[in-house]
Amino acid sequence: MSADHSPAGEPARMLELLWGTASPPSRGPKPALSLAKIVDAAVQIADAEGLAALSMRRVAEELGFTTMSLYRYVSGKEDLLELMQDAAAAPPPDVDLDSMPDDWRGAARWWATHNIEMFRRHPWFMDIPLSGPPMGPNQVRWMDRLLGALAGTGLSPGEKMGVLTLLSTWALSAGRLELSIMEGASRTGVEPDDWDPLYGQLLSKVVEAEEFPALAEILTAGIFSGPEPDGDEGNTADQPGDPEGAEFSDDLTFGLEVILDGVEALIARRMTTSGRDSASKP
Amino acid sequence: MSADHSPAGEPARMLELLWGTASPPSRGPKPALSLAKIVDAAVQIADAEGLAALSMRRVAEELGFTTMSLYRYVSGKEDLLELMQDAAAAPPPDVDLDSMPDDWRGAARWWATHNIEMFRRHPWFMDIPLSGPPMGPNQVRWMDRLLGALAGTGLSPGEKMGVLTLLSTWALSAGRLELSIMEGASRTGVEPDDWDPLYGQLLSKVVEAEEFPALAEILTAGIFSGPEPDGDEGNTADQPGDPEGAEFSDDLTFGLEVILDGVEALIARRMTTSGRDSASKP
DNA sequence: CGCTAATGTTTATGTTATACACAGTTCTAC
DNA sequence: GTAGAACTGTGTATAACATAAACATTAGCG
Structure with a gap:
């Protein structure tokens, strides 16, 4: 255990907390509480009532302990939040059981989709300010x-990492976007589908064609007034590779497909420049 | 004025606040305070001491008024934050004076870069949970x-909007990433340049090759142990088009260039499918 | 057995947003 | 001109929050 009171978010200590590596104490009384129980309770509360409802007091109450007891396991609320994030990112499904596609593009789509579904299950995840690169076991998995x-793509290690952060930040942004629409809907009573038209309507009130020519053109094109007239989406949107019944709004897939097109171009460049990973400048 | 106490974040009222449209009151005493003064003070505080130091009390103190006086102009802190965001997004520079490139790709890069520079000037911007699509005058500009x-690209209105949100969310993510490194550095005393090696070192402690084959390979490749051995970045990184002396880390440009490659592919597709904006399904 | 580390509790502090009632000010309708 | 209504800024009060510090209790180690 040993939640010595070093400053919250200190990387080395967080590693121990996240991975559960730590010499168990031998001296004191048997702990009645545990990190896992605390984190589970916190996740449950946040799932049910949102991050705003998550307080140290609330967590402790749920467990039948006093507020301060938690501080024996966690050096502050920040720590708890980071642990919750790794708990929310449950381990990926078994390789042999799930339906992750073989091609890198399908797999990337699969991966991003799973990410977004996690955000849907745990919307509070997106409200937590990131405190550093992911280090927990599940996120690392x-x-x-x-x-x-991305193994067979010929990308360099650095490029692979670049694609990873790009996809992962895209998923986060897309999730946030979706969430803000849902929240806006529940706050104002406007249905998610009516949001675009309403936004267009609001903008039209203030957007004059002289000052905002490009936006005005888009608005008069009525892009916000309903479903895309005859939208040919990106390219191969909604291919096989999506898990479950994930209905993905076109707004969401668009960005993903553009990114994947960009990655594809990069891979193609790497392939043609010869088999070597890192070639000379084009 | 009329900060009637409808729920915070209500779109129509926010529009009035943001654009300053509102029939000025004729009945009461001359206001000694003003929305602009409040927002300016708030921005100044957040710039200097961070979002955590921004409290209603603090803002009022700065202005020499009582806390509650602010609530005559703003229905809650949420409102204030949204107003601050638009204030931070100062109007873009004059078209004839600045150096925005003519080609769409250079312009997009220019735009994203300016976005990130704004985030550097106002890091608190990224800590504010987004409450809806941008509606303030500056953000709309x-x-x-x-x-x-994007006018000459042949993209459909919907596609243009898609590219817009993609670039804007990318900039936000990139800014957040950069910020988290800076914050991590100041918290732990580790130099930003030493962060990657440290991260790799920490991960190496827990990442076993059996359970994490792909990650282990990257780690042993030593991608985190220093600058890319012989990295040919994306493609045309750091072309002309950057404003001022914006030194952009490679980590940052990588994602942007991949996205731009994706957009380029989309544009190329639209160009060849014939001149029409919205073609039939493939 | 005593020493010591570890656990959970008690009590207390300072900060936060904001609801509500009020006193003073200024214009509008009569 | 004068009543009343609209509007401004203030004073007071509340509930919630994270967490610091001192404490009694428990359990292993010498």
């Missing part, structure tokens, strides 16, 4: 999955 | 700029 899918 | 740059 997910990292490994995507990196593995 | 920036939107218009990018949309204008």
Whole structure:
């Protein structure tokens, strides 16, 4: 255990907390509480009532302990939040059981989709300010999955990492976007589908064609007034590779497919420049 | 004025606040305070001491008023934060004076770079949870700029908006990433340049080759132990088009260039499918 | 057995946002 | 002109928050 009171978020200590590596104490009384129980309770509360409802008091109450007892396991709320994030990112499904595609593009889509579904299950995840690169076991497992899918692409290690952060930040942004629409809907009573038209309507009130020519053109094109007239989405959107019944709004897939096109171009460049990983400048 | 106490974040009221449209009151005493003064003070505090130091009390103190006086102009802290965001996104520079490139790709790079520089000036911006699509005058001005740059590309209105949100969310993510490194550095005393090696070192402690084959390979490749051995970045990174002396870390440009490659592919597809904006399904 | 480390509790502090009632000010309708 | 209404800034009060510090209790180690 040993939640010595070093400053919250200190990387080395967090590693121990996240991975559960730590020489168990031999001296004191048997702990009645445990890190796992605390984190589980916190996740449950945040799932049910949102991050705003998550307080140290609330967690302790749920467990039948006093607020301060938690501080024996966690050096502050920040720590708890970081632990919750890794707990939320449950381990990826078994390789032989799940339906992760073989091609890198399908696999990347699969990976991003799973990410977003996690965000849907744990929306509070996106409200936590990131405190550093992911170091928890589950998040690292997910990292490994995507990196593995990029194995045959000829990308350099650095490029693979670049694609990883790009996809992972995209998923986060997309999740946030979706969430903000849902929240806006529940706050104002506007249905998610009516959001785009409403936004367009609001903007139209203030956007004059002289000052905002390009935006005005988009608005008059009525892009916000309903479903895309005859949108040919990106390119191969909604291919096989999506898990479950993940209905993905077109707004969301668009960005993903553009990114994947960019990665594809990079891979193609790497392939043609000869088999070597890192070639000379083009 | 009329900060009637409807729920915070209500879109129509926020529009009035953001654009300053509102019939000025004729009945009461002359206001000694003003929305602009409040927002300016708040921005100044957040710039200097961070978002955590920004409290209603603090803002009021700075202005020499009581805490509650602010609530005559703003229905809650949420409102203030949203107003601050638009204030931080200062109007884009004059078209004839600045050096925005003519080609869409250079312009997009220019736009994203300016975004990130704004984040560097106002790091607190990234800590504010987004409450909806941008509606303030300055943010809308920036939107218009990018949309204008995409005018000649043959993209459909919906696609242009897609590119806009993709670039804007990318900039936000990149800024956040950069910020988290800076914060981590100041918290732990580790230099930003030493962060990657440290991360790799920490991961190496827990990443076993059996369970994390792909990650282990990257780690042993030593990708985190220093600058890329002989990295040929994306493609045309750091082309002309950057404003000022923006030194952009390679980690940052990588993602941007991949995205731009993806957009380029989309544009190319639109160009060849014939001149029409919205073609039939493939 | 005593020493010591470890656990959970008690008590207390300072900070936060903001609801509510009020006193003073200024214009509008009569 | 004068009543009343609209509007401004203030004073007071509340509930919630994270967490610091001192404490009694428990359990292993010498």
